[in-house]
Amino acid sequence: MSRLVVLRLGHRSTRDKRVTTHCGLVGRAFGADSMYYFGDKDETVENSIKKVVENWGGDFKVEWKQDPLQFINKWKREGGVCVHCTMYGVNINKMQGELRRMLSKKDIAIIIGASKVPLDIYKASDYNIAVGNQPHSEIAALAIVLDRIFKGKELVATFKDAKIKIIPKKEGKEVSRIEE
Amino acid sequence: MSRLVVLRLGHRSTRDKRVTTHCGLVGRAFGADSMYYFGDKDETVENSIKKVVENWGGDFKVEWKQDPLQFINKWKREGGVCVHCTMYGVNINKMQGELRRMLSKKDIAIIIGASKVPLDIYKASDYNIAVGNQPHSEIAALAIVLDRIFKGKELVATFKDAKIKIIPKKEGKEVSRIEE
Numbered sequence: 001m002s003r004l005v006v007l008r009l010g011h012r013s014t015r016d017k018r019v020t021t022h023c024g025l026v027g028r029a030f031g032a033d034s035m036y037y038f039g040d041k042d043e044t045v046e047n048s049i050k051k052v053v054e055n056w057g058g059d060f061k062v063e064w065k066q067d068p069l070q071f072i073n074k075w076k077r078e079g080g081v082c083v084h085c086t087m088y089g090v091n092i093n094k095m096q097g098e099l100r101r102m103l104s105k106k107d108i109a110i111i112i113g114a115s116k117v118p119l120d121i122y123k124a125s126d127y128n129i130a131v132g133n134q135p136h137s138e139i140a141a142l143a144i145v146l147d148r149i150f151k152g153k154e155l156v157a158t159f160k161d162a163k164i165k166i167i168p169k170k171e172g173k174e175v176s177r178i179e180e
Numbered sequence: 181m182s183r184l185v186v187l188r189l190g191h192r193s194t195r196d197k198r199v200t201t202h203c204g205l206v207g208r209a210f211g212a213d214s215m216y217y218f219g220d221k222d223e224t225v226e227n228s229i230k231k232v233v234e235n236w237g238g239d240f241k242v243e244w245k246q247d248p249l250q251f252i253n254k255w256k257r258e259g260g261v262c263v264h265c266t267m268y269g270v271n272i273n274k275m276q277g278e279l280r281r282m283l284s285k286k287d288i289a290i291i292i293g294a295s296k297v298p299l300d301i302y303k304a305s306d307y308n309i310a311v312g313n314q315p316h317s318e319i320a321a322l323a324i325v326l327d328r329i330f331k332g333k334e335l336v337a338t339f340k341d342a343k344i345k346i347i348p349k350k351e352g353k354e355v356s357r358i359e360e
Contacts, residue, residue, distance in 0.1 A: 018199055022317035029314035052315055088346055088353040093332045122351050132335035133346035134209035135232055137202035140323035147324055152273045155312035166268055166313035171302050173268040
């Protein structure tokens with residue numbers, strides 16, 4: 001099975017803490033293996049995501065890296081594919097089949113931006129795909145791309161070593177906790 | 181055609197500005213008609229969303245309301261259906277067909293929370309649905325529910341009176357602007 005990672009570009013610790021945290025949690029909940037983020041190093045974000053992994057299971061990783069273009073070029077040299085989510089790209093409706101076939105053969109990095117993404121990233125990416133061509137949210141874009149790739153199966157996955165599990169209910173809340 | 185609106189509960193102007201703005205933009209871009217939000221009234225959020233509507237078209241509305249439970253009860257009295265997104269609910273994979281059939285007949289309000297959602301809301305909702313039972317993001321949850329209801333057609337919709345339109349491209353950016 002290939003690896004699927006999220007690259008979060010341009011994190012600003014002054015204003016992106018919650019949005020970047022949501023990106024990490026969506027990555028984990030929707031079947032990615034790791035998130036690498038760029039911009040400001042931010043322990044608040046890292047700790048929020050790590051705490052979720054500790055309680056809810058799995059082995060999703062979050063890690064700060066210095067230079068996105070260097071990371072992308074290395075990823076491609078090692079045979080990986082880079083998919084950049086941008087409102088300027090080709091509609092996901094047309095690309096989802098190809099992304100699925102790709103993941104059966106190659107590692108995939110899904111790139112999402114915070115602040116303005118440099119044109120170099122568009123050029124370095126194998127695919128520039130658009131979750132619609134309207135302004136909305138990188139969190140939503142990431143979720144849709146992963147849901148289209150995994151066809152909803154990601155939403156019923158179980159996470160190993162979880163201390164907390166939810167028992168789905170029509171009304172109210174039911175939680176199963178493993179006491180230590 | 182029935183109405184579909186987003187109800188954003190518990191907005192805190194101190195910390196939810198960007199997340200609530202993303203919820204509004206996702207609502208607009210993914211085919212909802214309006215977002216009603218509760219909690220703190222926040223002109224920054226309203227103005228960000230209105231500016232997007234002004235430039236990118238359509239007639240998506242954003243409006244603050246005082247009391248969510250009162251709104252929900254009125255919505256139901258007038259024949260509308262309330263769908264609450266919660267990690268404790270029934271998986272969207274099982275519910276999407278029913279939601280689609282519902283929208284062909286009735287108005288739908290999709291409820292997403294910021295801070296902790298009171299149990300009264302679970303009880304007042306016709307459906308408590310989960311976009312997976314893992315913690316992630318109300319922005320992602322909203323996007324997935326709308327994408328499942330509209331089957332991807334929302335991502336190719338056009339918006340009337342748009343001043344800016346994107347021409348989808350494999351690489352780089354192409355924008356068509358209507359000059360005034």
